[in-house]
Amino acid sequence: MEGVFTQTLVSGILIGFIYALIAVGLTMIFGMMDIVNFAHGEYLMVAMYFAYWFFVLFGMDPLFSLPLVTVLLFLLGVITYYIFIRPIISAPMLSQIFVTFGILILLRGVAQYLWNADYRMIPQTLTSGNVSIFGVYTGVSQLIAAAGAVICNGLIFWFLKSTKLGMALEAVSEDKEAARLMGINSDRMFALAWGIGIATVGVAGGLLSSFYYVFPEVGSNFCLMAFVVVALGGFGSVPGAFIAGIIVGLVEVLSGYLIAPSLKFMFVLFLYLGVVFIRPQGFMGRK
């Protein structure tokens, strides 16, 4: 029995890392420019399709196509910024919400048009199979994905705190005017933030594609979780998202195992509501 419990715990932490990785781009974009990207999950879907097609057309394992997918998603993020986001950067919140919602529906529509509603999955990858560590079983792909998530989150954190470019990004998000006076082009910084934010979902999508199926609405499976993670960790906080991701993963798995699987989402959402009511800015959010 104890073994089963440890096993559940490990699974929760592993999926939590993935949530954190998906959430980190969302939280970064929000922190920079106060826009919630409701289409975030759809970019994940696009990344998963890219990984899938790289495999089908060129036989590339998702692990190898990962850098390509990341670069493509980075470009997609930058393009999205210039076409859709720049015009509404200082528009009221409602317009911003609807533009990102529009992107959500647009990407789903395009995916359905191009690739129809079939469920697709890469059958065998280099990382297929499972391993047992101290009696705890886990899929190799999940392990690699979790490791990738930790590395990627660490890199983003390091980038924002310790590189010149990252600090410029932070400066813009703190105070646009002051940054401008310091000679930082905020427009370009925003584009960069979108690029990086979407590129991180690209990493997540590439990693997920080796053990999760893809179809046009796959984004919605993860998106709600990502929102909860972001809000819980505090909009704009990278370490907050990391911790919140693990907490959400654990709550989901443990409530599912100990109480009732069909109610597991409810517990996650209640956790979210509970936390935001007591501390509206989340664990580590700035006010």
Place this chain on the structure above:
Amino acid sequence: MWKFLRVFFAAVMVLSFTSLACAQNEIRIGVIFPLTGPLATTGQGLLKGAELAADIINNKYNLNMPLAKTAGLPNLKGAKIKIIPGDHQGKPEVGMAEAERLITQEKVVAIIGCYNSAVTATAAQAAERYGIPFLNDSSSSPSLTEKGFKWFFRTTPHDDMFSENFFIFLNDLKKKKKITVGPIALLYENTLFGADSRKYQEMYAKKYGYQISGAVPYPAKSTQLTSEIQKLRSYNPSIIMQTSYTADAILSMKTYKDLNFAPTALIANDAGFNDPDLIKSLGKDADYILSREVWAKDLSAKKPMIKTVADMFEKIAGKPMSGDYARSFTGMIVLADAINRAKSTEPAKIQKALSETNIKADQLIMPWDGVKFDPKTHQNVLGKGIIVQVQKGERYTVWPFNLATKDVIWPFPKWETRK
């Protein structure tokens, strides 16, 4: 404002006058499936199945099934079937509206549909109101034929019958292979289909003397099923009976493997486990899954006609025939047969002819004993399920034993012993 109103009402007017005058020698049949939305792939295939049946009816083919050898319906001067498709997107109110649109605008004489049980419920109510025969080919919720509808007929067996099949299969297997069956645990998606399946599985387990050690419902669209499968494991089952749609079927199989959990057998209740995408996605990890089916290509070993039809389907649809598509095909044949016997397109006569339907087993591409509707519920009483097993990436019929082309592999091998 005025301009807008004018334009808008012009549009509405155009819409309302689009109803075409029916050509004389044409029998218009409405076919409502989820042609767009999440179930679009299945819906399109279902439509293709019905279209293939219409083609066989409308032209001469040398097949042993009703109306194949003649062109059109002989009793109606060779009138041809024309399919009018409708799309319900999986939404009950849309299904209802489509049924009404097809009846009132397109003047269809009968309707086939709708796959999703919840949508069939509302669309059948609409048909009931207008007094138009409604033939349900592929919805398996038992409640549909319990409402005493007059115009509603169902050709496919429902979950009640299918669930009983599981236990008859286990009994047969016990006799044949001298196996013992331990406790059974259920895993199902918490929707109409899953909840119904659980109800009947529990009922028949009791009746046939099997022990159910636990039931685990899970929400659709899960990002992971670890906790569900851990819970399932804690019930210590020797057999898992699972009801899932494609996405969760794929995910659960991955999770079984990742957690190294292999029960003696996994018996799935159709749906996702019979989707061709499942084997494509899982590769050899899909092997040894047992699944309740309504149809399998290898049934052609006993009925060669099945292969002919399946090949024709693959040619027009670009994908292999499946149980769902075979059912929409059969639905159309049954309906056309009734219209032919009614010698009329009057709804009441079609309704009467449908209730007198008696098609023999050898004229069907299904493993059924025939088609004959219960006089009260209008459920086909001769329907029957089969059980297939995935072996080396292909599905083979393994039960009933007289239709089987392969022997059951039992138990489900442990993951580490598989290559």
Place this chain on the structure above:
Amino acid sequence: MKKGLFVFILFMCILAAVPLFLGDPFVCHILIMTMMYATMSIGWNVIGGYAGQVSFGNAAFFGVGAYTTAILLVNFSVNPWLGMLAGCVLSVGLAVVVGYPCFRLRGHYFAIATIAVGEIMVVIFTNWDYVGAAVGIYMPILEESFTNFEFHSSKIPYYYIILCMLVFAIAVSYIVEESRLGYYLRAIKDDPDGARSLGIDIQKYKMIAFSISAVLTSICGTFYGQYVLYIHPSSTMDLMMSIHLCIIALIGGIGKLFGPVIGAFVFIPLMELTRVYLGSEGQGIDMIIYSLLVIMIAIWRPQGLWALFSRGDK
């Protein structure tokens, strides 16, 4: 405003006269759905438009309305009209329970909290056996009459009932807009801190607006249940429905009295027509068209289509 009133009355007269010329049930169905969504979207507009609190959880009130009526009818044989009132009471109760904590949250936090509430409702209803869980509830088929709120031979009675609900919703919205409440709500939307410093009890007025929104959505839930005669969680509480309400208001004009009405009369027929005429051929095309419409409106015409018509009067 006189001209506006004239246009309104004219429009309603046309709508009231449509069934005299159009016997076609499918067109009738589209108009019924359009008016139902218009009514709900007006409800959304009260909280989302006037008060600026974007709610993505309004479908929960729709569900509460539909389920309350259905359960009272099926289990206790309570007349659906009374069920509708009970649904309104419960919806207001839910609005208060949800609103009390949620209104302390601002902007995006509020929006996401309402998504969470809506999703929690779906989970609860999907697992609650008493309300039919995932299977849902079939309404009993009763003799058709106005008292029974069921009509089988024709849709026209439903048409007039939903038309009356729409007029009711417009009237409520008009009263809100013209009253002190509307003034306060706009103040809360434009400058919450300023409103607070003027001594406006923000929490209270948001709550009132949310309750009005809940009532207008809840009556549509009852209507839907009686119209379709079958309800289950995913057809009555779907997140997508909440989103459609916002999108309809956006297309027509957020915070404008007739915005949601115009939005619904453009959006719903457009969706139906693309489904019927494009649906089976070009999968996803309908979604692409309407997402581009939404994006373009949000970027270039945040005032919505209403702005096209109202240049003169306002």
